[in-house]
Amino acid sequence: MLVMDKIYSYFFLQSNKRDKIGFIYNSPPTEYDVVILGSSRANNHFVTQMFTDKGLKAFNFGMQGSKLFESDLILKLLLEKKNKIKNVIIDVDVTLRSEEKSEGMSLKFLPYLYDSESVKKHFESQNDFNSIYYIPFYRYLKFDTKIGFREVFFYALNKKNKALDNGGYNALSHKNGNMKPEILDFQPKRNKYYEEIKKICQLNNIKLIAVMTPVCENAVGKDYFIKVNQLYPEIYNYENKVIEDKYFSNCSHMNDMGAKKFTAKIIKDFFNK
Incomplete structure (x- = not known):
């Protein structure tokens, strides 16, 4: 098991083309003007190419299904691997409901x-932690569907994954028909991982831009965003800056057209100089 653990781990340390974690870990240090963190509401909403067109070195590290647990760790990894970062944009809204990790992305x-x-x-x-850290190869056996033989094989082949296309931005298509309402029936809570992100940015002289991204006009419970600002007044509320259904793929995620409209607003507000 010890030998197998070393073999599997060796291949994960070779390729920067499979996913965003391997991209960070196995790429040379980079100077980023803009790093984007968050869940799918970051991954689908910030168009990397639009920052690039403004002369900004940017990458969207938002990941589908991730939470603030993963966003915090991505920032720590970027700095551990000696990347230089000027600005961090992070989507902070529905992820404030808990401090749990994402079972898939973590x-x-x-x-x-x-x-x-x-x-x-x-x-x-x-x-x-004790079982996955102190028992060799246990983590690869337990989570074989995510980090097992198949993924090791693709890492060994250096096979590229589309998650890294378009600077990490994932465009969604427009969905026809009535927009099913998003129901925001939960309470935001203070989050230790968001607090860590703020502290890390402060210590490393990184400008942190925390935002709440748009939801469709059918969304129920929009006072949730007001409650977020009561907890964290520094988070910019953009939930109603794009509202028409034609800009959405579903009620909580904009399509490519909506993402471009939203990204243009962010660039105008924070990077116009």
Whole structure:
């Protein structure tokens, strides 16, 4: 099991083409003007090419299904790997409902558990840490569907994944028909991972731009965004800056046309100079 653990981990340390975690870990240091963090509401809403067109070196590290647990760790990894960052844009809205990790996306970090001090420290508070850290190869067996043989094989082949296309931005298509309402029937809570992100940015002289991204006009419970600002007044509220159904793929995610309209607003407000 120890030998197999070393073999699997070796291949994860070779390729920067499979996913965003491997891209960070296995790429040379870069100077970023803009780094984008967050869940699918970041991944689908910030058009990287529009920043590039303004002469800004940018990458969208938003990941489908991720939470602030993963966003915090991505920022730590970027700095651990000696990347220089001037601005961080992070989507902070529905992810404030809990401090739990994403069961799917958090697994992508586990191959680097022995190699990265940031990953190790980040997972130390998790209930299953002892088993995945001290039992060799256990994490690869337990989570075989995400980081098992198939993924190792693709890493070994250096096979490119489309998650890295378009500077990490994932465009959604327009959906016809009535827009099913998004129901925001939960409460925002103070979040230790968001607090860590703020502290890291302050210590590293990084400008942090925390935003709430748009939802469709049918969304129920929009006072949720007001409650977020009561907790964190510094978070910019853009939830009603794009509202027409034609700009949305579903009620909580804009399509490509909406994302471009929204990104243009962000660039105008924060990067116009």
